[in-house]
Amino acid sequence: MSNNNKSIIKDLKGLLNSYLTESFAKDFIKVLDENVSLKPILEPDISDVEKSQIQYEPPKGINYRITIDKVITLCARLLPEEKYVNLMLDLSQLMFFAGEISYSLEIAEDLLNKLRSNGKFANLLAEANLMISKIYWSQAYWDECNNFISEAMNIFKSIDSEPGIAKCENMLGTLYGEKGEFDKAQKHLENALDHLNNDGDLSSKAMILTNLGIINTITENYEKATWYYKNAVTKFNELKDFRRLARVYHNTGMLYTRMDNYEAALDEFNKCITLSIENDYLSNCAVAYLGKAFIYMKLKNSALADAYTDKAMEIAYKINDTLSIADIYKVKGMIQNNMNNFELSEELFENSIRLNKDIESKLNEAESYAQLGKLLQKSNRTEEAKPYIAAAENFLSKLNHEKITAGLVEQSI
């Protein structure tokens, strides 16, 4: 059965009719009924790799839940308290990577309540706060993210945990990075490195290096970025941490995209997707799909680019990754622009701008402005284009950002 959510569409159309003038509502409802996706791609036109990636069906979250709920219930009787709370933290992390964001939060919050009431294990209490900050960060809830980092930082400071402080600094770096405040991000990431001594936590060090790689990619210090990523790959390989390794591959893919080396970028995205699909690390997939969509858009393969954006959207929606959703609209807008479908392209860029504004993602907002400006210029609406171009230039010039590479979502760790 396909219920197609008749009710929600009917209700929303009813709202449009009651709030907008009759003609606006009528015209828009007509446009709304048109599909923003292209016709499904014909099978002979794609490779086996692409076919398997596009046809990938994420596992059903409930299958994770049934097993993990049992583990949590039964291990409460089998494990000593400290081990048990550590296990819960690891399970929350596992579900985070699997894209089961709400469930990951449920486990972490349950843990936090337990730790708050028993007053023991300060280190783990701080880690639980940090875990929750990461969950909010992944959904672009910056205020909540920041509050939980502060809580974690205070606890780590109170117990003089240098590795803990380093983790908080790393998290602050990723938070500011997502918001497009790169100077602040760099400063926090460098602070993070300072708090780790030489023989410190290898995993934390690799994470910080990856995030420094992202900042250096965005600020076009490609050599430095390459160095950071290579270092991180070695470390994650050593740790057999394939989830984070997949993320570094994705980020390396984006670095190559910015360097216009599309072939090398596709290789990296494929490495990321293969590893992520094999292990059902859903949170990596949406961004890597989007990375591929961007390249196919650049290579003027609109059908394939669109198929990848649709798959990215399906996953980003499932994991409530608003930042990626905003970028998916941007790439969809660029695809429609390539096809000279200016009206829909404009609407999709506007969607992207609105969402980026809502989530205060300045870099992405600037990149969407630039795309909309270019589109308006292309359709001979030069005057209308000016404010968008100016807003984009204003932000990007501060970054010394020469290249606009819309549609790229770096994946911090």
Next chain:
Amino acid sequence: MQITYNKFEHELNRFLKAYLEDDSFDHLKERLDLPEKKGDSISEKINDFYKEQLQIDDNHSKDRIKVDRIITFSEKRLQPEKFCKFLIEVARVCLSEGKLDLANEIFRKANKLSNDEFTKAESLLGLADVFSRRANWSRSLEAINNAKSIFKSINDFRGIAKCENLLGTVYGELGNILKAKKHLLNSLSLINIDEDLELAANLFSNLGIVYNIQENPNVSITHLNRALSLYTKLGNNKRAAEVNLNIGLVHFDFENYDAALIPLDMAIETSRKEGFLSVLCLTYLAKSQVLLKLNDLRYASEFANKALEVSHNLDDKLTVADIYKVKGIIEKQLNNFVASETYLLNSLRINQSLDNEMNAAETSFELGLLYEKMNNSSSKNSYLKSSHEYFKNIGANAKVERIEELLGFNSAL
């Protein structure tokens, strides 16, 4: 039987081995791998009907695209305050469809953008509803109280009545029935029933649920029928389906199983057709309970499993806990006591972590019955006593008598 593990289970096994001693690990695996028996169906002839009832479409990323396009379009065309009111209505539609993340995002946007007290209060009330559906009681109560203060400051009695209604539902979910009833009656006293049909219907419906919990089926049905006729008059199919579900539950609680199936099937029919996933999920669960009583264990299990899948996707933790309880009862009926115990303990753990006293008491009661079958009288007594205390406090006399009978029988031994 040879058990094959998927990637996730392999990783989880690796993970658990690091935490558990060999003996404990083997014990846990034994319980995790326990195959579930399938009950024989006594209703094969209506297989197709059940199968059809269980089919739903759960990919809703396309709805998000429509909602985003509608918001972006309307933001450009509506005056700011009118746009904020529009946002609240859109968020309410999303909320009623179970799209909690999207509703949360839109209510937050309205709250941030609006300078109007009424709109701010309405957005807070919407957020409170989102939090309560996620069983985040403290944030829900905080948001309701903030909304209530604003409504009071602008002398908006209807707004205050809405806050009282939501307070009633939150306390109801927490199992504090007396407090819930007090808030609902407060709310009813603040409105003119003949003028505010929607809110009146909500209140009659909620009071109907409260009277059912207090074992007063006739008053409960009278209230629910009143709500049903108002919703039908208003053309609110979703709420009408919800009331049918509750009427079914009243018949179920008073062991009138055939009568229960009629409104439940009506609720399933409407919810499937219109895509009301949150109502559908609860109705699947109710139907599972009825089938269980009719000893149709196979389909009871099918409906419970489907309800579990939907409730997990909706992040409806309370329902997840309730479904585990029903699954525990099904396994008990199949004499699969170990699996039954695990599910019931899952249910108890989640209900306790969500502070849901009533559901925890009900699960404790079921654990008592299970341990009686397992001849474990100390566990039986301990769980029955804890549920006895709760039911006595809320005045559920029939339940109290039943527990006392069970405890008395045990003491006579």
